[in-house]
Amino acid sequence: MNKQEGERIVDYFIVRERETSIATNGSEYISLTLSNKDGIIRAKLWDVTEKEKEWLHKRALIKVDGLITFYRGQRQLTIQRVRLVTEEDAIEINDLLNHANIPREDLWQELRMFIEEIDSETLRELVKTLLRKKEIREKLTTIPAAKQYHHAYYAGLLEHIVTLCHVSAQLLQVYPQLNKDVIMTVCILHDIGKTKALTDPVVPDYTTNGELIGHVVLSIEMILEGAIEAGISTDDHEVLAVKHCILSSHVNDSLQSGVSSKTAEAIFFQHINKLDNQLNALFMIGNEANEDWTFSPMFKRRMYTNRK
Amino acid sequence: MNKQEGERIVDYFIVRERETSIATNGSEYISLTLSNKDGIIRAKLWDVTEKEKEWLHKRALIKVDGLITFYRGQRQLTIQRVRLVTEEDAIEINDLLNHANIPREDLWQELRMFIEEIDSETLRELVKTLLRKKEIREKLTTIPAAKQYHHAYYAGLLEHIVTLCHVSAQLLQVYPQLNKDVIMTVCILHDIGKTKALTDPVVPDYTTNGELIGHVVLSIEMILEGAIEAGISTDDHEVLAVKHCILSSHVNDSLQSGVSSKTAEAIFFQHINKLDNQLNALFMIGNEANEDWTFSPMFKRRMYTNRK
Amino acid sequence: MNKQEGERIVDYFIVRERETSIATNGSEYISLTLSNKDGIIRAKLWDVTEKEKEWLHKRALIKVDGLITFYRGQRQLTIQRVRLVTEEDAIEINDLLNHANIPREDLWQELRMFIEEIDSETLRELVKTLLRKKEIREKLTTIPAAKQYHHAYYAGLLEHIVTLCHVSAQLLQVYPQLNKDVIMTVCILHDIGKTKALTDPVVPDYTTNGELIGHVVLSIEMILEGAIEAGISTDDHEVLAVKHCILSSHVNDSLQSGVSSKTAEAIFFQHINKLDNQLNALFMIGNEANEDWTFSPMFKRRMYTNRK
């Protein structure tokens, strides 16, 4: 969304946030947060009518005609004309979502191949039992990996999972001592709790489960339920190794409570997971940036996004 | 174990730790850690014979005749005569264990009354389903609450649980807004994972499950299994509230990962749990101390144990 | 203050903050922070006259007629008519202040009973000497316990003190080893320095003493002055125990400087004090909240305020 000040924009958007206010001259206006494949932009509609207040709700698909302005250093869209998307526009929500870099179908094919390469019958069956459920599979392959910062787009979690599988496959050649089956299963299942912790792939928010239990323990609970369903002993050694990697991947080394990584596979996963998250976060802001230096909210500092 | 230097001791003990060494004069000796109801003491047996090396193993019940000495500020027993306990001694392991301050049977009766006072059928049934299992009930009513520091004695966990129930019952009169059933269930089940995380009540050690999963998440897993068995929905609102209290009770406020306490019941339990642990730790060292000031390994400072 | 957008309000308020600005159209306006028993609200008066600028000062009692609007997600009052309170309104500052949940007179009666139950003559006399002074007593029974977050209302400190006395009375039955007189005296005097650290109960601010010495050490100084006046030795063992509880209650365990809690009473007070502060903070935001989840500035996270 690298538009210049004063440039005109005529485009389709999803409404992500919406708020009515009264301007200093007494008239009402609406503040909006809009998004499409080009990114996110804040917008203002001045002198709003009662009707507009009615149909301009969160998650609406709209067509906008407006001008780019700047307010406190941030790009903003002053809307001049706006209407809901109609059938003739032939626009679907999917067309407006930012997607993973690789088509979701290809990612899903790759993931299925990685699953088949798990030699342990126990772990392969555990993965399949969980992904066989439609509500899990559909969510796992559409939600972002995080609400913002990294892989924060449609099917971002799936892309993250498949990338981790590739990273693992490459590094298992350098470190052949590691247990491939445990690592691959962890790559695939480590964030499965997010299918219960996030509301939906388009405008994701935390569920009450996500707030009160957290996606890490939700993942452990889902793996336990999956194991019970698949007839795997709750004390199975391989499943234990998988759960340990997931639990310890989110724990800082200096914490007394919680579980620190205590196996080679847990240490391995901890580092490749952080590596992929941070590189993706950096590439995400790099794509948006026009300049050499861009402030990153995740790293909490300016990053050098000059990629020449 | 407040013996003076040079005093003679003739008493029964359990062997908790044992190690063979060679003295600077070339002869062999055994270092032991012994315990009975009076506490724990380190001991040395000089010029040990091959036979003694054989039967003086970990967990043995022995009768000792020795003298109190001091080494680097610590009381130590120089053993002069030692033999295994025989039938005539009429000594059982139970006689040598330090116990909770209240008889275990009384504690168990009190706990059963608190369970009956849970009004929610869901939660009462959850608790009963879990405690109905013999391996859980027997361990929950015999293991210490921690390996050292607080409630570190036979049935220490049971005493901790019952004290928390009393504390809650008293304070629910001051804070009637709190959900009694959730709090009572949390008091009873919050450390149930320790029945899987600790090996045994006499010389407790961490199991592999305890090291790799941790007793907090083990508690959550056992509650999930119990709920499934009791036919309770895995999304039940009350069970969710219980699990949240347990998960958040072990998490420091400043931690990014994990789950912070977000309900009034979780905040309540967090504080009374710490209160009971710390008071018990202080009373434990106070009981052993002869002096005004005693160093506490839990608080990592000298505490004022003058109780006049 | 759960008004909807567009709703009209006609009510009495205290002016807590006031600031004149120039609008983007060049005309002057006043930004106000107003409060009454329903809570706090920000307000704007557009096209303000010189006269209005004159009498609309901090601490004024006013009657307002205005409309609720929203600005950046926050409720705001656009004032249409405003005037000073007159005699006919029969409104006093007291009517506009948010109060403790229990009438201040009842709290004061309860406190006096708790004082009489202190068996130690030394400590009872210390408490009475301090509360006998009118400037201390009046402030102690009217100021909030904190400027915001918890017990932040008229007589909030008194309510906090009396609740702590109740909590202690209940728990002394569970932990009879604790020194009742020391604990009760600490409950009553622990925040007495706030009578010097805060300016007044209505719009409290820190005094220079409060900023440079802090209310904890101010409490210690006042207790020392009270002891001297009551003819108590400055080395009295019970007064020492009281001062230790107060000093250590505000110190994190990991701090090198300052004094960590080293007695059972200090540990006890530390936890019940935090417990009451945090529960009150949570109930305060719960009262204002309409929704399941409310952001708490004290906990720095969203809290679950669904109380069904």
Next chain:
Amino acid sequence: MNKQEGERIVDYFIVRERETSIATNGSEYISLTLSNKDGIIRAKLWDVTEKEKEWLHKRALIKVDGLITFYRGQRQLTIQRVRLVTEEDAIEINDLLNHANIPREDLWQELRMFIEEIDSETLRELVKTLLRKKEIREKLTTIPAAKQYHHAYYAGLLEHIVTLCHVSAQLLQVYPQLNKDVIMTVCILHDIGKTKALTDPVVPDYTTNGELIGHVVLSIEMILEGAIEAGISTDDHEVLAVKHCILSSHVNDSLQSGVSSKTAEAIFFQHINKLDNQLNALFMIGNEANEDWTFSPMFKRRMYTNRK
């Protein structure tokens, strides 16, 4: 105490610590910590007799004949002959104490001159009132500034105070904006609470007051008592400034509780106090060290003590 292995020592010492043990060959021995002006050394007396156990107590003055050995990298004295000091030895405790680098009488004279240079009558009178008391003056001019690490010798606190006065006098020429009287008073009184927190100048230990209140708040209490005695208002602006500097000098910037430095004088004192403490600590280990690098327990790292 830079003796080589195998060297013989015949000298006088104070007994600082003493402990009886039983050797691996069954005979009794005594472990001692001895000190004289050359430093501190650990010693062992083998095959000790009952009589020796009797008169070899803590604080005894003794004459020793022994050999230097090394045990786990630390110099140690194997005692071959030992007896109590007799009148003929003409040895007093004073002759065995390590002293400040400058004679105590000279330091006291310098301090008196600095006191006379305080222009504010209030502050000069406050200082004089406190130092006029014999028990304060005697202790202030003999105790070490700390039990170990820095100025840990007879009259170490006095030397620290006088050095701080010199440092302040020099730097007030560079920063003339600072309030000389406040700074000089702080230099003199900032550690006055240590006269109540430490037991004695020879083998200093913490008093119960020192442990439960801490020397910082004890200083504040003594200044308050001194001010009351000198007829100074408890709200005096200069005394407030002095107390603020003392309170904030021991508080880390990141602490929420306690009081951070908020005046120029407090910031000034905070830095020169740390500077003098750390330089003295480094010079202390430098004096003992024979080698380029010496481990410092205060800095918790090896320091470069090569002073060429």
Next chain:
Amino acid sequence: MNKQEGERIVDYFIVRERETSIATNGSEYISLTLSNKDGIIRAKLWDVTEKEKEWLHKRALIKVDGLITFYRGQRQLTIQRVRLVTEEDAIEINDLLNHANIPREDLWQELRMFIEEIDSETLRELVKTLLRKKEIREKLTTIPAAKQYHHAYYAGLLEHIVTLCHVSAQLLQVYPQLNKDVIMTVCILHDIGKTKALTDPVVPDYTTNGELIGHVVLSIEMILEGAIEAGISTDDHEVLAVKHCILSSHVNDSLQSGVSSKTAEAIFFQHINKLDNQLNALFMIGNEANEDWTFSPMFKRRMYTNRK
């Protein structure tokens, strides 16, 4: 810049920041950050023309006629007339910059005298070789010591250096054991890397070098280059001591990585450097403040700036 609300200002300024926006009434305006010797002020120019947008760029020298208003508690200038500075104004950039308290030429003379007093030929030659380079000397004597907070004005770094030399000269009389030549060289060269890390003295920003290497290591690199040029061995003992002081002055004691101060000179410099930075920061806000208490962004708290 202690103007009251409504006061009129007619004065010269530098434009430091500039941003175009669209007002709620649809017209364009410019937000500016202006500065001159009296400080920094935010300004707004309403209903801006295309021409004005063209010549009102960053770093422009302008003459402004406007009124002081307040917005969200901050002083702001509503511009009524503005034009570029012309030859007749006889205003140069130098006239608008805030300067060190002592004329830059005098500071430079003082610095040259301090350099001549370095007895070590190695260190004196090292300093001279570096300052002989015009691009280093000019920048070192004009840039601020920091972008904000302390010595944040024209020639602020030079003033900081010269003050540190004075502080050192004064304190070397109290601590004669310290190596004068090392300390003086460190005072002069410790921030020399800032000549590469900051873009320019007027509107300083970080260079890419400054962001990626940091001014500390840039200082070390420049000293190495200077030493090579001056024919000094890269292992010279004095240069090593200087580099150690610089490297360790920016490292917190608790950091594992990096280098902690390990010499007396490093500890000395660490403290006087912090002392001068913090006092200067406090004097800077004190100069601007009209009130007793002023919030300091560096200390992250309100500071007492009452200097009576």
Next chain:
Amino acid sequence: MNKQEGERIVDYFIVRERETSIATNGSEYISLTLSNKDGIIRAKLWDVTEKEKEWLHKRALIKVDGLITFYRGQRQLTIQRVRLVTEEDAIEINDLLNHANIPREDLWQELRMFIEEIDSETLRELVKTLLRKKEIREKLTTIPAAKQYHHAYYAGLLEHIVTLCHVSAQLLQVYPQLNKDVIMTVCILHDIGKTKALTDPVVPDYTTNGELIGHVVLSIEMILEGAIEAGISTDDHEVLAVKHCILSSHVNDSLQSGVSSKTAEAIFFQHINKLDNQLNALFMIGNEANEDWTFSPMFKRRMYTNRK
């Protein structure tokens, strides 16, 4: 070194540490730390003669005949006969050193191939210029990567470097956006400062340079010297990128001072470096361990070294 208690050992060792002491029976003995390819063991030689004290010095190669004992849980060798290695033994220091898992010559060949694959002439020439120097090359290919914990054996640094090159080569296929030449150069040069910071490959200790400058900045200095020698501009963009990766790899995200990683290559290197260090540390203790759980001094916790 998995010998059982009482087992006899006849083998060759290097003396790493040596200390003379006096036993409790008055006779002298020597404590030694010995090592050979099987690991490290502490040893005691009782009743030592003057001659033995003479030739049994640090770094001596010796032949030992002794018995395995245990002292405080640690294996220890009670020496019964010992002599220096003679020509007939045909033993060289090399035969006693623990080596990297791959022959040093093979590692060196692999490293040379990775160097040739650097496409940037600037970076390839920089690497070659530095490795062309015999004293750098010989040390880089023989020293351990750390004194203990990870790659702590002969040529451990070389093995670490080559493994990082392999890891990078594998992952550049997954993340092709990264700059290969910068990453490979960082892998090779990131620890080059250790050739100046460590004394020697056999019994490595920190040099004064290593203590006062640290190996990170020593690496930067050596790269600067290498660049000057190779005629590369000191502002070269690629060299800057390399130096940034090295500087930021040792800095924790939360540090204010120092430089945080700000490029994708720096983030990449930070994670793979930690990954390889931690996996190697875990494999090192795993090789020594006989049991499921082994305490790791690096991770400061027990690790699960069961590799089945």
